[in-house]
Amino acid sequence: MTERRPRKDAARNRAAVLAAADTLFASCASPDEVTMADVAAAAGVGKGTLFRAFGDRTGLIRALYAARLEPLRAAVEEGPAPLGPGTAPAERVPALLDAVLCFKLDHRHLAVALERDGGDSPYDAEHYERWHALLRDLLDGVPGLTDSDFTAHALLAATRADLVEYLAGAKGEPREQLRLRLRAFTARVLGGGAA
Numbered sequence: 001m002t003e004r005r006p007r008k009d010a011a012r013n014r015a016a017v018l019a020a021a022d023t024l025f026a027s028c029a030s031p032d033e034v035t036m037a038d039v040a041a042a043a044g045v046g047k048g049t050l051f052r053a054f055g056d057r058t059g060l061i062r063a064l065y066a067a068r069l070e071p072l073r074a075a076v077e078e079g080p081a082p083l084g085p086g087t088a089p090a091e092r093v094p095a096l097l098d099a100v101l102c103f104k105l106d107h108r109h110l111a112v113a114l115e116r117d118g119g120d121s122p123y124d125a126e127h128y129e130r131w132h133a134l135l136r137d138l139l140d141g142v143p144g145l146t147d148s149d150f151t152a153h154a155l156l157a158a159t160r161a162d163l164v165e166y167l168a169g170a171k172g173e174p175r176e177q178l179r180l181r182l183r184a185f186t187a188r189v190l191g192g193g194a195a
Contacts, residue, residue, distance in 0.1 A: 010053075013043070013045050013049055013053070014053060016043040016044060016045065017039060017040075017043040017045060017049075017050060017053065017054075017060070018063065018064050018067055019043070020039050020042035020043035021034070021039045021042075021043075021060055021061075021064050022064055022068070022110065023042065024038055024039060024042055025061075025064075025109040025110055025113055026109045026110075028109070031109060031112050031113030034113070035057075036050055036051070036056075036057055036060070039060065061110065061113050061114050062114065062125075062126075064110060065107075065110055065111070065114050065127070066127070068103075068107050068110060069103065069127065072099055072100075072103055075099070076096065076099070076134065082094075082095035083095050083096060083099060088141075089138040089139065089141040089142050090142065090190070092138055093135065093138050093139065093142070093155070093186060093190065094183055094186045094187070096131075096134070096135065096138070097135075097155055097156075097158070097159060097182055097183075097186055098179055098182065098183065100131065100156075100159045101158075101159045101164065101178065101179060101182050102175075102179070104159055104161050104164045105164060105168055105175055105178070108161065108164060108165050108168065108169065111161035111164070111165075112161045112162065112165050114161070115160070115161045115162060122160065122161070123153075128156070131156055132152050132153065132156060135148075135151075135152035135155060135156065136148045136149050136151075136152040139151050139152055139190075142190055144191055145190065145191070151189060154189065155186060155189060158182055158185055158186075159182070164178070
């Protein structure tokens, strides 16, 4: 059975909705300000179209987040070193955390909205499970590290959207300073295992 392709206007509407939502979330003071009605109006579609395509506000945020995250996911799954497969954990773990931090810095509005709308806990989000599993598996290859599961959680906590927003937004900490601090923290956590 062949997979049904979406109609051209449905694909166009989806792209318009994602672009409108991205713009609205990026320009608002708080993610809570953006409503489905705002997104529908900005995209030039009816609210019914929006709800049929994404289900609810959280579904829209998740779809937008996944679309923006796709290049990073591809780099991690298929790309060259230091993010791609086959890279030694001592090099790949810091590179992966740096990429996640940079993604959240570039998409703070969206990351904060997802963490706020994602349910009871950001740790229940599908993307979190994926990052955690990847880090845990990489950390299993670090000599001397005894608890890769907890260590993966602890390292990912340093890239939480609310922390990134607080440090970069409220405290005004420069991007490169945050990246250096994360790299130093990662090296301390991994002991001598990370350069």
